[in-house]
Amino acid sequence: MLTDFFILLKQELVVTAIIFLLLFVKLGKDRTNESILNLVNGLLLINFVSGFFGNQEGILFSEMFKTNPLIVLEKNILSLAMLIISMQSYSWLKTHKHVIEFYLLLLSTLLGMFFMISSGNLLMFYLGLELSTIPLAAAANFDLLKRQSSEAAMKMIISSAFSSALLLFGISLVYGATGTLVFTEISTHLSNSPLHIFGFILLLSGFAFKISAVPFHLWTADVYEGAPVAVTSYLSVVSKAAVLFVFVSVLYTVFKPLADVWYNMLFVLSLITIIVGNLFALRQNNFKRFLAFSSIAQVGFILIGISGSSQAGTASVVYFILIYVFSNLAAFGVVSLVSAVTGKENIDDYKAFYKTNPFLSWVITIALFSLAGVPPTAGFFGKFFLLMAGSSKGNYLLIVIAALNMVVSFYYYLRVVKAIFMDSNEQPIAKLSIPTLPKLAMYICVTGIIVTGLLSVVYDYIFSLSAGL
Amino acid sequence: MSGVPLTHILYLSTALFFIGMYGLFTRRNMITMLMSIELMLNSVNINFVAFNKYLYPEKLDGIFFTLFIITIAAAEAAVAIAIIINLYRSHNSIDVEDAAEMKF
Numbered sequence: 001m002l003t004d005f006f007i008l009l010k011q012e013l014v015v016t017a018i019i020f021l022l023l024f025v026k027l028g029k030d031r032t033n034e035s036i037l038n039l040v041n042g043l044l045l046i047n048f049v050s051g052f053f054g055n056q057e058g059i060l061f062s063e064m065f066k067t068n069p070l071i072v073l074e075k076n077i078l079s080l081a082m083l084i085i086s087m088q089s090y091s092w093l094k095t096h097k098h099v100i101e102f103y104l105l106l107l108s109t110l111l112g113m114f115f116m117i118s119s120g121n122l123l124m125f126y127l128g129l130e131l132s133t134i135p136l137a138a139a140a141n142f143d144l145l146k147r148q149s150s151e152a153a154m155k156m157i158i159s160s161a162f163s164s165a166l167l168l169f170g171i172s173l174v175y176g177a178t179g180t181l182v183f184t185e186i187s188t189h190l191s192n193s194p195l196h197i198f199g200f201i202l203l204l205s206g207f208a209f210k211i212s213a214v215p216f217h218l219w220t221a222d223v224y225e226g227a228p229v230a231v232t233s234y235l236s237v238v239s240k241a242a243v244l245f246v247f248v249s250v251l252y253t254v255f256k257p258l259a260d261v262w263y264n265m266l267f268v269l270s271l272i273t274i275i276v277g278n279l280f281a282l283r284q285n286n287f288k289r290f291l292a293f294s295s296i297a298q299v300g301f302i303l304i305g306i307s308g309s310s311q312a313g314t315a316s317v318v319y320f321i322l323i324y325v326f327s328n329l330a331a332f333g334v335v336s337l338v339s340a341v342t343g344k345e346n347i348d349d350y351k352a353f354y355k356t357n358p359f360l361s362w363v364i365t366i367a368l369f370s371l372a373g374v375p376p377t378a379g380f381f382g383k384f385f386l387l388m389a390g391s392s393k394g395n396y397l398l399i400v401i402a403a404l405n406m407v408v409s410f411y412y413y414l415r416v417v418k419a420i421f422m423d424s425n426e427q428p429i430a431k432l433s434i435p436t437l438p439k440l441a442m443y444i445c446v447t448g449i450i451v452t453g454l455l456s457v458v459y460d461y462i463f464s465l466s467a468g469l
Numbered sequence: 470m471s472g473v474p475l476t477h478i479l480y481l482s483t484a485l486f487f488i489g490m491y492g493l494f495t496r497r498n499m500i501t502m503l504m505s506i507e508l509m510l511n512s513v514n515i516n517f518v519a520f521n522k523y524l525y526p527e528k529l530d531g532i533f534f535t536l537f538i539i540t541i542a543a544a545e546a547a548v549a550i551a552i553i554i555n556l557y558r559s560h561n562s563i564d565v566e567d568a569a570e571m572k573f
Contacts, residue, residue: 123534130541134548141552150556151568157549158502162493164545165509168538169486172516172531179525181534222571 008058008067011051011075012118015111018043019104026100036099037090041437044083051076059120063182066120070465074245074318075114081238081325082110087441088333089230092340094435098142105139106234113242122171122181125246129167129210133160136239140227152226159209159219167206173199183254190257200258204265207250210243213303214273217296221280224292229339232288233332236295241321244302248317252310266307267398274300274405281412287335287345290412291328294371297409298324301386304402308389314466316389319452319459320382323370326448327379330367333442334360341432347416351425357432361420363442370449372413373406378453385459478519485512499553499563503546510542 006013021043025036055072059065086103093099112131119125137160141153175181177196178189190196205216212220224232255262277297284290305316337360339345354361370379383406391399434442452458489508496502514535521531553563560567 123530123537126534127537127541130545134541134545137552138548141555144555145559147559148570150552150559151570153552154499154549154556154565154568157545157552158493158499158506161503161506161545161549162490162509165486165489165506165513168510168513169516171534172513172520175517175531175534176520176524179520181530225571 004058005060007054007056008060008065010054011047011072011079012111012114014047014050015107015114018047019107019111022100022103022107026104033094033096033099037093037437040099040103041083041086041090044079044086048076048079048083051079063120063184064124065115065118067118070314070318070462071117073462073465074117074241077318077322077325078110078113078117078238078242081241081329082106082234084325084329084333084441084444085230085234085238087437088233088329088336089340090435090437091337092228092230102139102142102230105135105142108135109133109139109234109239113239117242117245119246120183122174122183122186125250126164126168126171129243130164132239132242133164133210136231136235139231139234140223142228142231146226148226149228150226152223155219155226156223163206163209163216166202166209170199170202170204170206173202183250186254187256190255192258192261197258197261200255200261201265204262207243207247208269211240211247211299212296213269213299214276214296215269217273217276220296221289221292225286225289229288229332229336232291233329233336236291236332237325237328240295240299241325244299244317244321248306248314251306252314263307263393266303267395270300270303270307271398271401272300273297273303274402278405278408278412281409284412285347287347287350290347290416291331291335294409294413295328297405298371300405301383301402304390304398305386307395307398308392311463311466312385312389312392315459315463316382316385318462318466320386322458322462323378323382323449323452326445326452327367327370327377330363330442330445330449331371333438333445334364334367337432337434337438338429342429344429347419349429350416351419351423352428353420356428356430359434360432360442363446365417365420366446366449368413368417372410376450376453378449378451381453381459475519475523478515478523482512482515482519485509485515497564497566499556499565500550502565503549503553507542507546510538514538 057068093102109132112128116125116128116132119128137153137157140156141150143149173195174186177199178186180186209216224236251262274297277293277300281290281293281297284293302317302320305320306313366377370377373379373383387399387402486509489505492505493502496505517531517535556568557563
């Protein structure tokens, strides 16, 4: 029984152990930032590698906590993203006063996401969700002296508190209607009565806030712009991915009886998300804001994948998120390096970037090609499978509009590429020296972008794992 | 169980929820906005306790959920107030209209 506990909760326990170890390092004698960063990156590497060994399927605490191979894979994706972000923020954190606190906050949110993904009960889900958002708001304020940073944190904490209040009201109605909080039991009690649908709508809007689908996206761009780059990339990749993983499993398992209802809602949500995300991305000049709107548009495509049937939907969403982790983090890696050294964050500053920094230019170009979905990169295959999954219900209008929007998105992604390669600039960004860890992170991302697309094994593996859902 | 019927309690909690939402949208003072969010969370608490007591008295799921909501609301308020204090240091105001550097 006790061995069960340790094996099933292994990934959570490793993260908790790292958090406690860092607390002791904080209490101990002063260390240089370099030694702390090397230690933390080593620990995160251990965390990522240990996720691959000795995993078992099982249920703990009377269905509060469940784990299976797909959930383990999802947690590994999050650990990998955390490792890459940590390596990329090396040059920013090297001179920062509060390195350990930064990692304490981010690792707490990672722990919350792990519990959220594994939850089999609405209470556990809510606790994981809060653990993954409250420390993140504090992390958004990590540039304590910058005005924008505190403004971003304020916007984030108020909108996330509002969204969790909506979510909770929905949960309370679902509880009132079904009398249970356990996922597997809720689905047997649900029907098409108005109370159930109202509860579901409130839950859905809580989710939509967290993944920044369109009517609920207004906080996203401001928070992404104001927060430090490392936190922005964490927000746009890790926290969004975690909520999407849960969203998929909740829709397909808990709310399966309401499938007809949520199909229509997802239809509307995904369309306006793609269109509004694209239109606003066209006019941005700040790089972080630009990536914020591009990530909103990507969420729209993910919602199309979710609206398909269960197995193909789950597989395509997990596969796309794996690719999205690589491509978005490659773009953010370059942005964070440039911003840490020069403080420049505008797209205009990147004009003639290729003349001074050819390597970084190629990294960001490949990343933007993958985000746009240009064939040799993985982003194309990711979007292809999402649209395939979405088309399984035979709603071709949705697919046509999504495909047209991909053309629009080419314009704004390639505009950046044009600025980097073709435009002239009086004062281009000077040649940057790239420290080892960020360089390694960029190599990992670029390899990931190319390899995950070309190896069909990856998709087949994810597809076989999502069969049981 | 005689006395107040369940529907009356649900009227109360729904009214409280939307009063809180209205307050959040109209108030410009950040502390007041936080108080509005607390109102919304408390209406959820009322919901949970009422459902538990009237409909499913054999298990205590709802009551436990309420305890967790109260705890997390306190944590959320602590972080939010810390952020607001830090914002006050740089902006010298806790009016949301003054913290509007980033738009569109």
